[in-house]
Amino acid sequence: MTEQAAHVLIVDDNRVNRLLMTRSVELLGYRATVAENGRSAMEMLRERPFDLMLLDIEMPEMDGFEVLEAIKQDPSLHGLPVIVTSSVEGVNNIVRCIDLGAEDYLPKPVNPVLLKARLSSSLEKKRLRDEQKTLLKRFATSEVVQDLQESGFKLGGRRVHATILFCDIRGFTAISERQSPEDTIELLNMYYTLMFDAIEYRKGIVTLMIGDGLMVLFGAPQPLENPAASAVAAAQDMLAIIQQFNQEQAAAQRPEIRLGIGIATGEVVAGYAGTQQRATYTCIGDKVNLASRLESHTKQVSHPILIDEATHAAVCDNHACDLIGPVEFDGFSNPVPVFAVQTS
Known part of the structure; x- marks a missing residue:
């Protein structure tokens, strides 16, 4: 995986937010796919691979906390980096996201410079983890x-x-x-x-x-x-x-x-x-x-x-x-x- 080829799943129930985030992600050279709630996002994750997820918290049907919990319970998704993008305030909510496995937390409205840095850093970490897994499979069953x-x-x-x-x-x-x-x-x-x-x-x-x-x-x-x-x-x-x-x-x-x-x-x-x-x-x-x-x-x-x-x-x-x-x-x-x- 190269950063330019990275496929990002954007999960947000607000249509305007999805459009704005998609544009920001594509301007950085990444591919973007959107989901309007957590349930749709989980269905997409099980159908095809993504390199990173940008996840809102407050959503109908299945909120961001529930998505993080579902990912944590699915071994096949453990390597997926998740960056929470939310207007939900409070240190406790941020800590909860990190405890559930989120890679990072960006408050809304998302700063484009911070978004670029967080995406680049998270994708690089994933690339290194993927290389370690590939190397491990060469020497272990x-x-x-x-x-x-x-x-x-x-x-x-x-x-x-x-x-x-x-x-x-x-x-x-x-x-x-x-x-x-x-x-x-x-x-x-x-x-x-x-x-x-x-x-x-x-x-x-x-x-x-x-x-x-x-x-x-x-x-x-x-x-x-x-x-x-x-x-x-x-x-x-x-x-x-x-x-x-x-x-x-x-x-x-x-x-x-x-x-x-x-x-x-x-x-x-x-x-x-x-x-x-x-x-x-x-x-x-x-x-x-x-x-x-x-x-x-x-x-x-x-x-x-x-x-x-x-x-x-x-x-x-x-x-x-x-x-x-x-x-x-x-x-x-x-x-x-x-x-x-x-x-x-």
Whole structure:
């Protein structure tokens, strides 16, 4: 968004005021759209995006205070700057507007010089906030971004019922030794693109990337009705995508890849770990370790997807699975029942 292209919504029940404010806004190089009351303004905001709102207070049907409250309750509108333009006097009213989220307050009649300064300042702040959101989305999933916007950043975690998926490329070291580093990076980037698409489609979030390995969380920070089912569906999607990808690789005489996937379900502690300067959204718990062990165990058996007993209980009605026996894993005192998800 540039200031010259900014779209301003003017909300005022007085026709003369709307005309005068529209002219002032357009003379400053902005686009202007008008609404004659708060209810109409809210309908417009939900239909199309605006860069800033100039809001009157005293209006029929829905006054300015009610509009500010509605915006405050709608997460999709939290980034909209609102400048109140009103003849309502009194410090308490001004404070109320600011408390409800207004960016600024201009008394009527609005001084053109002040209007120019306030519009420019508010739009610049919005531009910087939008850039921060864009940058954040490059390094975090949409679910984590939503959690940060709704709850804010705070180190620490909470107990949640979730499913953890570990995925790894089989024989990746051997593949990387047979080709140039540039080709290996290209292969990894394509692999990440394909896997992220499958994971995000099933509402999972990638919490860790190590080389060719991925750790994925289902059920946090946003809850899922059946995180185990989402994880198993994602695993099957990943295998199907890789199968198609390998056909293209074979046609181009490039290395094909195989996946090993381990999935475990249960209680974990999920949250932001690190420092105030650098942190990541992750989870810890026995189920995390178990999912990692299951993924590694796919190297020992002829099944690409291995799941634990809790995951099996959550998906057995819709997914055919085979019990491959209790398995002893490092770090677990008792043998663990392991199931293999049948793949086509």
